[in-house]
Amino acid sequence: MTTAPDRPWALLAELTHACPLHCGYCSNPLELTRRSRELDTDQWAEVMRQAGELGVVHTHLSGGEPLLRRDLAAIVTAAEHAGIYTQLVTSGVGLDRARLSELTGAGLRSVQLSVQHADPDASDRIGGRRSFADKERAAALVREAGLPLGLNVVLHRENLDAVDAVVELGLAWGVDRIELANAQFYGWGLLNRAALLPTRDQLARARDAVGRWRERLAQDGPELVWVVPDYFDGEAKPCMGGWGAVSLTVTPDGTVLPCPAAASLPDLDPPNVRDHPLDWIWDHSKAFTRYRGTDWMPDPCHSCSRRDQDFGGCRCQAHALTGDPTRPDPACHLSPDHHLIQALTEEDAAAPKGRPTPIRRRTPLRPKTAGQRL
Amino acid sequence: MSVAAVADWRPGPAPAVVLRHDRARGTDLLLLPERVVVLKGAAGTILGLCDGTRTVGDIVSELADRFPGAPVAGDVPAFLDRLRTEGWLR
Numbered sequence: 273m274t275t276a277p278d279r280p281w282a283l284l285a286e287l288t289h290a291c292p293l294h295c296g297y298c299s300n301p302l303e304l305t306r307r308s309r310e311l312d313t314d315q316w317a318e319v320m321r322q323a324g325e326l327g328v329v330h331t332h333l334s335g336g337e338p339l340l341r342r343d344l345a346a347i348v349t350a351a352e353h354a355g356i357y358t359q360l361v362t363s364g365v366g367l368d369r370a371r372l373s374e375l376t377g378a379g380l381r382s383v384q385l386s387v388q389h390a391d392p393d394a395s396d397r398i399g400g401r402r403s404f405a406d407k408e409r410a411a412a413l414v415r416e417a418g419l420p421l422g423l424n425v426v427l428h429r430e431n432l433d434a435v436d437a438v439v440e441l442g443l444a445w446g447v448d449r450i451e452l453a454n455a456q457f458y459g460w461g462l463l464n465r466a467a468l469l470p471t472r473d474q475l476a477r478a479r480d481a482v483g484r485w486r487e488r489l490a491q492d493g494p495e496l497v498w499v500v501p502d503y504f505d506g507e508a509k510p511c512m513g514g515w516g517a518v519s520l521t522v523t524p525d526g527t528v529l530p531c532p533a534a535a536s537l538p539d540l541d542p543p544n545v546r547d548h549p550l551d552w553i554w555d556h557s558k559a560f561t562r563y564r565g566t567d568w569m570p571d572p573c574h575s576c577s578r579r580d581q582d583f584g585g586c587r588c589q590a591h592a593l594t595g596d597p598t599r600p601d602p603a604c605h606l607s608p609d610h611h612l613i614q615a616l617t618e619e620d621a622a623a624p625k626g627r628p629t630p631i632r633r634r635t636p637l638r639p640k641t642a643g644q645r646l
Numbered sequence: 647m648s649v650a651a652v653a654d655w656r657p658g659p660a661p662a663v664v665l666r667h668d669r670a671r672g673t674d675l676l677l678l679p680e681r682v683v684v685l686k687g688a689a690g691t692i693l694g695l696c697d698g699t700r701t702v703g704d705i706v707s708e709l710a711d712r713f714p715g716a717p718v719a720g721d722v723p724a725f726l727d728r729l730r731t732e733g734w735l736r
């Protein structure tokens with residue numbers, strides 16, 4: 273007899289893949305969902321209801337840019353009714369006072385704002401659109417509304433040297449939390465890896481800077497979160513806290529995945545909320561049971577003492593780099609494929625040579641109607 | 647903090663902190679941005695009384711009625727103070 277898996281705590285709701293920005297490391301899949309395929313308001317409300325029943329207590333309302341959904345407030349209300357704590361994950365573009373008060377009125381609890389760099393021009397360049405001024409205004413509005421505000425910055429070669437300035441920006445904007453997330457290399461990030469991958473030195477300096485800020489801010493400063501880069505330390509990351517263990521992702525068209533990058537994996541036969549209830553998907557679908565626990569693991573993971581800590585690392589990374597999603601994550605120094613990553617991070621291997629590598633960007637999906645507000 | 651300050655305090659959840667019962671797991675939770683605190687034992691019951699109107703004294707006597715013989719007079723104010731330090735009550 274097998275016991276039922278633990279209930280999920282969190283739902284990542286990718287409400288739309290449309291976004292006014294087009295960052296070179298976007299975590300959306302290479303194949304973006306068209307707006308005409310998106311779930312409608314009632315379908316998202318039903319997702320929230322079922323998620324609440326299933327045990328979900330937290331949701332990130334994300335995208336793309338979730339503010340592009342005109343029915344966002346209705347989705348917030350549905351989550352709130354289901355007992356789910358809501359956090360808006362936004363680029364800040366399109367967040368004016370009226371919109372924010374509509375959302376807080378609907379029960380929105382907190383906001384996470386992305387910034388691409390502390391320097392306005394660099395931020396606009398990395399995001400591929402003028403948006404820094406919008407972000408600054410959005411931060412002030414969220415503060416004024418009294419909602420907790422987190423700042424999220426994806427770190428890579430172009431902004432790792434500016435970590436001090438990023439923390440100072442967070443302090444100036446009065447945020448409660450600063451998340452410094454080193455870029456992950458699958459999907460768009462892998463496509464642009466040559467341009468994004470930092471040098472070992474750069475990373476070491478940034479890590480030291482974060483350590484100094486942690487000491488300074490320990491008493492009453494904002495919380496400082498450093499999401500480690502897995503290419504440099506020979507250790508696989510415990511991806512998503514385990515496959516189908518803690519959270520689930522619902523994509524704009526209703527596909528349900530154990531992690532936002534998993535759409536690229538073969539043989540998952542990804543289930544959709546249009547066809548199956550969420551509890552069946554969590555408990556029984558192939559997508560969620562395939563890599564749950566440790567039984568599926570081949571060696572060296574299966575006989576490894578760390579298998580319950582890192583779960584064999586990231587399936588998407590194993591697949592992207594080796595073609596086989598069951599192999600140990602090449603980020604791990606015990607993986608037979610570790611050389612694939614090691615070669616990239618050796619001294620100077622990542623140092624820019626000659627002309628800078630151009631960034632390949634997603635083309636922004638156009639909003640559905642011309643009159644739709646951004 | 648002085649005993650008098652504790653006695654005057656009418657604890658309530660800090661903004662952005664939500665107390666709720668989790669039916670799926672049969673437990674009480676505190677929900678915060680990026681964080682879930684699982685409340686053990688009577689913690690959820692105690693926090694349920696922290697509505698910003700009751701003083702710490704009211705809370706202690708209500709709990710003393712409900713749980714005769716429990717060491718509420720000493721434990722509860724210390725527990726509430728700890729949660730204030732965490733920033734979850736104010």
Ligand code: SF4
Nearest residue numbers: 291293294295298336
């Ligand atoms: S802000 Fe950048 S990373 Fe986020 S969804 Fe838009 S393009 Fe992708």
Ligand code: SF4
Nearest residue numbers: 573576578579584604
């Ligand atoms: S061999 Fe597998 S389980 Fe062991 S540390 Fe490496 S990735 Fe983790």
